[in-house]
Amino acid sequence: MAVAARESTLASVREKIEAGERLDFEDGLTLLETDDLLALGELADLARRVRGVGDEVYFVQNLYLNQTNVCRVKCKFCAFAATRKQPHAYTLSTEELVEDAVRRHEATGFTEIHMVNGESPHVDFAFYLDTVRALHEALPAVHLKLYTASEIHHMTTLSGLTHEQVLRELKAVGLGSLPGGGAEVFAERVRRLVAPGKEHPDVWFHVHDTAHRLGIPTHCTLLYGHVETYEERVDHLLRLREQQDKTGGFIAFVPLAFHPENTVFERRGWRHTTGADDLKMIAVSRLLLDNVPNIKAYWIMMGLPMAQLALHFGANDVQGTVVREEIFHAAGARTETEQKVEELVRFVREAGRIPVQRDTLYNELRRWD
Template identity: 30%
Template sequence: MISYSYMDSIKNKVKNGDTLDENEIVSLYDSANLKDLGKLARGITDEISGNKVSFVSNLILNYTNICNVRCHFCAFYRKQDDSDAYTLSIDDVVNEIKKYYEPYGIKQLLIQGGVNSFLNLDYYTGLFSRIRDEFPGLGIHGLSTSELHFISLKAHVPVKDLLIKLRENGLQTIPGAGGEILDGSVRKKMGRPESSGKEWLDIMEEAHKLGIHTSATMMFGHLETSMDKAHHLLSILELQKKYHGFLSFTPWNFEPGNTELAREGYKYRTGGISVIKNIAIARIVFNKELPVIQSSWLTNGMQMAQMAILFGANDWGGTIYDEKVIPATGKQVGNLRKEFIINSIKQINMIPVERDNMYNSIKTY
């Protein structure tokens, strides 16, 4: 257990805006008292956003499940010849958005799928420009770094030029998908290319240089160590200090159902203590450099999302309508309308604030 004097030194570094080193972060993961972590983390968040908790009316749209990467932690991907493989046409995507855009006041479209080698750049530019034209109030939060990397290679277009072209056709922000754990040896064990962690950081940096904002993520609860998580957080923090291009950070726990990692022995999802510990430590490490920490309710459920807010998160995330990736693991998440989010935030004496894709406030409840 970390001594009070040691925690005091951590608190002083946080107060002074000093960056924690990797060993200090590891000690927070392995030895710190959960109550102390929560108190410190929530105190930082109170200074950033007080008792306000933001959320967005969001639609997650998984346009294809065909993927040539086949990560060991993913239950969603399919091969081209699988009976349940699919790719939505541009018309299909537009028709799906129409179901929710006006009836539910959708402000953010999180659109991502698989690394589909049968799609070319014209599909994405045509898709984004059509969405921009037909749904002008919708912020396109689109494509993982894995998808962007493959599109770049297939189209023989540098990532920088690809991002410029996608932005011209309607892309507004880039999600943090593909972050997982950035360490190359961990990624190799998870069925990812060993260099894909650096690739994630490089693409995010290219986006930030262009003024395209992105999100950051971390997947925990599988075969990573505390040191792996420390390096992951510090890598994101280093990039954030250069450009301040990350709008938010979401730690989320590995869902083992129907995955290769589960068949390799990683059968159980991490518990609630791990969830709120990762929230709190992320807030402590990022301090005020990365102001928004999402509660990641999708993998953790409503009550754990409330606990995450009490331990330092200040954004609920978004509404859910017919999301497909998590249900592929066997975990049913259902749909979540904004009224339920508003009530859940109020239940813990916080003030719900609806936002748009760029984290601008729309309405306070």
């Protein structure tokens, strides 16, 4: 794009942001096409402030679990799934899963469990209900953020129940919120290429719409950096914005960069997204998603230095995690979790922002002014 044309495009976006006007499809496209990365970051940060999102940068102490990697779907970008007969296939019983979670909670005190799984055809709906109930009974103060929309849909095919019935039953035994996975890219062209076995995007929206109406908050995502075009990225973001206008239940948006390792795409020579593309996606997400309060720069995937930069491109959350650690530490030794918190705090402070440890629903637990 010629410099003058680019400057005038960014100037018109700035005017809209300052006037509190909504950006449209064309704006989204020209923002993704610009190579003026610093101007884009400055605009996204302006949008954050104009829309009342403060200087706090949030992180959460959470535990990632996967109960089974057995999956019938075979998405082409997935390096996790296995068939039941493969040697690395596993399915943990409820007891094994809960015992492990309780042990790790004693060591780390996490406040959230984030769990997603393969869609195993060899379990039934009771497997899910028993797991949620047992986790909730064992760790009642821990928020359970479990199961993608695809998994919820899978439970309807296993049980013959509707999305609403499945969600009501899960909520009754302790489900707190849904993660945002399974969205991938909504454009049908892309879905046919990368996840032909996955249900239609309307199903993803129906599950989230139903969850919001039942008072279950959810998260939303976009998996970018593979076969999708800029147009398809913008279309995806605008569909999420439209849903949020209707039900308002998305707590946060997470742009997920595609990782080609151990997928067919790696054999075809695909590479990781670049830092510039990652920062662009954070900025354009903040600019277009004017009704989603929190944009996550997921440091585990981006790396801490890039996540730190993303805080100046519209992000206000770095996620956070409880790292796997041994239960028995040498006396007096700091846990890996404590070290990770210190590191996150330092990175956020050095970016000129205020670190805040939050719970899943963005209630403040601890603050470093």
